Amino acid sequence: MAYDSNNIFAKILRGEASCISVYEDDHTLAFMDLMPQADGHVLIIPKEAAENLLDLSEAGAQACIRTTRRVAIAVKKALGVEGIHVAQLNGAAAGQTVPHCHFHVIPHATGTVLRMHAAIRAPEETLKAMAERIKACLA
Numbered sequence: 796m797a798y799d800s801n802n803i804f805a806k807i808l809r810g811e812a813s814c815i816s817v818y819e820d821d822h823t824l825a826f827m828d829l830m831p832q833a834d835g836h837v838l839i840i841p842k843e844a845a846e847n848l849l850d851l852s853e854a855g856a857q858a859c860i861r862t863t864r865r866v867a868i869a870v871k872k873a874l875g876v877e878g879i880h881v882a883q884l885n886g887a888a889a890g891q892t893v894p895h896c897h898f899h900v901i902p903h904a905t906g907t908v909l910r911m912h913a914a915i916r917a918p919e920e921t922l923k924a925m926a927e928r929i930k931a932c933l934a
């Protein structure tokens with residue numbers, strides 16, 4: 796299927812929609828998920844127009860996994876959790892709801908249950924506070 800350039804992440808990349816970012820380089824952008832499954836949930840997207848991992852170039856995939864690893868290390872340190880959940884869904888059948896490739900980095904503390912996927916919007920001040928803590932660990 797053709798890439799839909801009206802999806803929300805494409806709008807964020809073009810600066811037409813806002814996001815609370817934590818990291819950016821030439822090939823990727825990382826920002827807070829609006830409906831986090833746990834506090835500190837970050838999304839990593841390629842700047843390349845690709846609907847999912849299967850459509851992404853090898854260079855784009857390498858850039859994404861590099862940023863995902865870097866963000867995961869920072870989230871673990873910032874939140875002080877024991878576990879980090881990394882997820883990546885391909886296609887609506889697999890549960891993908893935004894048709895621009897992305898990786899989820901979700902802190903997972905021992906004994907906790909993640910909130911439902913894309914269900915509860917977090918207060919902006921909570922997201923901003925989390926972003927500051929994560930950015931401080933992304934040195």
Ligand code: 5GP
Binds near residue numbers: 815828883914
């Ligand atoms: P998917 O279901 O495609 O794997 O994940 C999409 C993710 O994007 C969900 O976790 C959802 O909470 C998040 N999301 C949806 N719309 C927005 C938005 O406008 N801004 C941000 N920052 N996250 C969004």
